Amino acid sequence: MTGSKATTRGPRVADLPCRHGALLVLDVDEVVLHFIAPFCELLEEYGARLHFDSFRLTGNVRSIATGSALTGHELDGVTERLYAEQEQRQKPVEGVGEALARLSAEADIVFLTAMTPAFFDERRRLLDAAGLPYPMIATERSKGGVVAELAERWQGPIAFADDLPPNLEGVRRSVPAVHLVHLMANADFRPHLPAMPKRTLQASDWGEAEGALRRIVRGDAGPNAQVP
Numbered sequence: 001m002t003g004s005k006a007t008t009r010g011p012r013v014a015d016l017p018c019r020h021g022a023l024l025v026l027d028v029d030e031v032v033l034h035f036i037a038p039f040c041e042l043l044e045e046y047g048a049r050l051h052f053d054s055f056r057l058t059g060n061v062r063s064i065a066t067g068s069a070l071t072g073h074e075l076d077g078v079t080e081r082l083y084a085e086q087e088q089r090q091k092p093v094e095g096v097g098e099a100l101a102r103l104s105a106e107a108d109i110v111f112l113t114a115m116t117p118a119f120f121d122e123r124r125r126l127l128d129a130a131g132l133p134y135p136m137i138a139t140e141r142s143k144g145g146v147v148a149e150l151a152e153r154w155q156g157p158i159a160f161a162d163d164l165p166p167n168l169e170g171v172r173r174s175v176p177a178v179h180l181v182h183l184m185a186n187a188d189f190r191p192h193l194p195a196m197p198k199r200t201l202q203a204s205d206w207g208e209a210e211g212a213l214r215r216i217v218r219g220d221a222g223p224n225a226q227v228p
């Protein structure tokens with residue numbers, strides 16, 4: 001467990017191995033590990049169901065018996081339990097292991113998760129057991145701030161992949177040169193996704209994501225001066 005002020009766990013940016021010029025910064029939930037699917041499975045145990053009516057959880061999770069929406073506090077409890085039991089419940093997204101094994105020959109890889117850092121050890125064990133040994137930072141800080149620190153060490157192309165457009169936008173604002181990739185393993189929310197930052201590459205699975213990330217790593221994705 002962490003101290004009360006420790007909102008980040010994992011290696012310090014200064015201590016990360018830097019073997020390549022290029023860096024891939026990858027969100028974990030819905031990019032590397034399934035989140036929505038096991039969340040829905042867990043909801044069944046609570047007698048509730050997620051309705052994909054809009055791009056949010058709050059209000060869209062409703063009791064099967066009464067139709068009433070679960071509160072944000074109740075949803076936080078479900079999420080917390082999912083993270084506590086993630087080693088039994090969360091599975092790697094199809095193809096991620098093979099794709100990252102190939103990409104790691106050309107780029108360094110760092111996982112950047114906004115999961116409650118208290119569950120760092122569970123997530124680390126899960127990733128290691130799945131053959132995903134890349135360094136992970138779990139933080140409650142903004143992802144843009146962390147990517148800005150990373151960008152001081154990696155001089156080549158940097159890609160950032162996430163399922164949540166606000167995270168992509170936050171990184172774009174902090175480090176405009178970073179290449180953005182949108183990947184969300186679960187397809188049910190895709191019709192409701194808000195607008196992406198300009199020039200975001202959209203991938204629907206790891207086959208597409210690997211291609212996009214390789215083009216970025218090799219400098220084939222073009223410049224990325226994402227001036228608003």
Ligand SMILES: [Mg+2]
Nearest residue numbers: 027029030163
């Ligand atoms: Mg995510």
